[in-house]
Amino acid sequence: MKKAIIVALLLLIAAAGGYFELVGKSPAVTYRTARVGRGDVVATVSATGNLSAVTTVQVGTQVSGTISRLFVDYNSPVRKGEVIAQIDPALFTADVQQARGNLLNAEAALQKAKATTADNLRTMERNRQLLQEGIVAQSDFDAANTRYLESLADIRAAEASIVQTRGALSRAETNLRNATIRSPVDGVVISRTVDVGQTVAASFQTPTLFTIAQDLTRMQIETSVDEADISRVKIGQPVTFTVDAYPDTPFRARVAQVRNAPVITQNVVTYVVVVTVDNPELKLKPGMTANVAIEVGRRQQVLRMPMAALRFRPSGGQPSGGHRGAAAPGKEKGKREAGQQVYLLSPENRPLPVKVVTGLSNDSQVEIVKGQLKEGDQVVVQELGGKEKDKDRGGSGPPMRMRF
Structure with missing residues (x-):
């Protein structure tokens, strides 16, 4: 009986040891890599706006x-x-006719005033002669002179009335034309x-x-560019945009104006950038929403790699040991080389750090200006397995083990 119990205990201990060895063993760590190659790197500033005619009246x-x-x-x-x-036009035509009648009446009043003035002038001259001969009194001559001066004033009043009625006629004719x-x-x-x-x-x-x-063959887009990007936008830069009506058709345009007046909305500062576009086929219509990409930089056929390579960091921390571009022995502790760090896979499937100096970049690619990388190298962009494989996926902490 005791022998059977001892054998059972030994089998239980062996099974438990095998289980814990199986559970405690880390799965193999694998990495996703991307190739370093040559190609174009285009940096853009994204914005949205609405299409409109260049001149709308x-x-x-x-x-x-x-x-x-x-x-x-x-x-x-x-x-x-x-x-x-x-x-x-009925009312305006009547106003014109009334104004013309008033003008004719004013012209007739002027003619009457001129005739009266002429008669008063003759009377005054006659009384002047009679006064010299002693036939009429001085008062008679003074009265004739006063009537003559009054008639001169009547002429000026009639002339002023003509000017007024001509203005009224001109106004009525303008309203009729309008x-x-x-x-x-x-x-x-x-x-x-x-x-x-x-x-x-x-x-x-x-x-x-x-x-x-x-002219709908020439249109424009008024876009709002964030203050962080406005320094890179210049007049004449090429622009590519799409509209919802033609989502698979990119349209070409140019930056025509960068306005200095800020637009502040809820403490967010933007600036208006006007983009002009040719519309010979009249595909684009006023009011369409345009998703704009302003090209602020371009490098052609340069060494490049994915941006994800710059973001990758091994879950176990930076491995020790030599690597391409490593600091030479004896360098002063605490000093770092300029540039950024990416990782290559060693023959033992371990990520080795490499220093690079980057240049122009966009959301997916970055230019390699200097460093130990060469065309064809495979840089690590993601960790796929291991004890801390959830780290790159937003998880943290050790894997869950079964409790006894």
Whole structure:
């Protein structure tokens, strides 16, 4: 019986040892690598904005009245000076006729004043002669002279009245002309806000009747660029953008203006960058949202590697031992070489650090300016296995073990 118990205990101890050896053994650590190669590195600044015509004119009216006729509609091409709407001209025509009548009346009053003045002048000259002969008294001559001077004043008043009535006539004729709405530019009607029979009032603010885009073959995008990126944006830089209507079609453009006025929204400072684009096929329409990428730097056929290689760090800390670009023995402790650190795999499947100096970068690639890396090297970008394999995936802490 005792022998059987001893054998059972030995088997239990052997099984427990094998289990703990199996559980405690670390799985093999593997790494994902990427190849160092040559290619273009393009740095961009991303922004969004809306398309609009370079010149958009809002056509209003300077007179109030009822819309009697419309000659254009949405998308109608128009020429400068073309009639696009008509306000009922009846009242304005009556005002013109009344102003002309007032002018004729003022001209007649002037002629009457001139005739009276001529008669008063003759009377005054006659009394002057009679006064010298002693036939009339001095008072008679003075009265005739006063009437003559009054008639001269009547002439000036009549002339002033003519100027006033001519101004009123000119105003009435201008209002009559303004009742006919004409296009101020060559372009395309992109909006219409009135209908026939609608009354428009221009007493305080000129109402907008039409919006005309001068030339839809030349458009622009007003984008908002963050203050952290605005220093890299310059006039003339190439731009690539897409719109939701053509998500797979990139459009080319150029930076035309970088405005200095800041736009502050909830303590976020941005600057308006105006991008001009050719639209010969009229695919782009006003108001479309554009996802813009402004090219702020380009390096062609340079040595490059993925940005993920710069972010990678081994889970067990930096391994010791020699590596490419390692500091020479005897260097003063605490001093570090310029540049950044990436990792290559050793023949023993261990990451070895390598110093590199980087240049232009974007979200996916970075230029290698100097260092021990060469074309074809495989740099580590991710740790896939091991005791701390969850570290790169956002996890932490040792693997969970079964409790007894």
